[in-house]
Amino acid sequence: MTDPKARPGEIALGFDPGQRAEAALAFIGRITSPWSRGNCPKNPREARERGGAFGLTLLPDYSAGLQGLAAGDRIVVLYWTGQARRDLIVQSPGHRPGPTGVFALRSPARPNPVALAVVTILALDAAAGTIMLDAIDAFDGTPVLDIKPWLPSVDILPAAS
Numbered sequence: 001m002t003d004p005k006a007r008p009g010e011i012a013l014g015f016d017p018g019q020r021a022e023a024a025l026a027f028i029g030r031i032t033s034p035w036s037r038g039n040c041p042k043n044p045r046e047a048r049e050r051g052g053a054f055g056l057t058l059l060p061d062y063s064a065g066l067q068g069l070a071a072g073d074r075i076v077v078l079y080w081t082g083q084a085r086r087d088l089i090v091q092s093p094g095h096r097p098g099p100t101g102v103f104a105l106r107s108p109a110r111p112n113p114v115a116l117a118v119v120t121i122l123a124l125d126a127a128a129g130t131i132m133l134d135a136i137d138a139f140d141g142t143p144v145l146d147i148k149p150w151l152p153s154v155d156i157l158p159a160a161s
Contacts, residue, residue, distance in 0.1 A: 007092035009099030017086045017111035027143035029058035029129065031079060035139050043106065044117045047135035054133040056144050063129030065147070073121045074150035077136065080143040081108035081115045118150050
């Protein structure tokens with residue numbers, strides 16, 4: 001069956017990976033952003049350039065997990081891009097010269113629609129479970145899966161020899 005939305009060179013799986021679920025996830029909160037389908041930037045850099053109010057709110061059970069974080073810290077936010085296609089294994093993005101495997105792209109369309117953004121905390125209210133961020137490239141209301149600290153000692157690779 002031909003996909004009318006497919007770009008030249010794209011390949012779709014013959015199944016929906018969501019129907020092969022082998023794990024359970026719990027959303028811990030939601031993202032706040034000015035973005036929706038049709039106006040969302042492609043990455044956090046573009047979101048920073050365009051500007052706006054960005055944040056996330058944790059569900060009350062998870063707010064104690066913010067202990068140890070502070071304004072100025074960088075964090076990695078993992079979030080669920082569940083409105084994206086899950087069956088594309090090869091895509092033809094406009095910024096690449098030809099078809100590219102999903103694992104070589106940061107596209108939200110992937111077998112498990114998990115995205116990540118490295119962002120800076122602008123303000124944090126642990127009691128309320130809210131974090132204001134410098135930017136994020138996710139639709140308003142996007143579910144948050146996890147937050148991890150960005151650590152230069154771990155997250156910056158050593159220079160190639």
